Amino acid sequence: MKTIDCLGDMCPIPILKTRKELKSLSSGDTVKVVTDHSCVLESVMSNFKKYDISYKEVINGVWEIFIVKP
Template sequence: MKTIDCLGDMCPIPILKAQKALKLSPSGTTIKVVTDHSCTLESMLNHFKKYEITSTEVINGVWEIFITKS
């Protein structure tokens, strides 16, 4: 699993990083995006609708977003 550290990054930087990682990954791959901005979570959910996305708030204000490429 590839982890993308987006702590401190504002939108659209996390979206662009995730797009690049998904483009270079084969089907079935899951990438993990770590972010500290709630707007990034909402943007990911809206932008990557064709992928399976799960998320968890690991500590207050920090989320791990898992995107699986089908």
């Protein structure tokens, strides 16, 4: 699983990083996006609707977003 560190990054940087990484993945592969901005979580959910997305808040204000390429 590839991890994208987006701590401190504001939109649209995390979306651009994620889009670039997803292009290199095969079907069924997972990418983990780590962010400390709730707006990134919302943007990922709206920009990657065709992907299987789950997330968890690992510590207060830090999310791990898991995106599985279909």
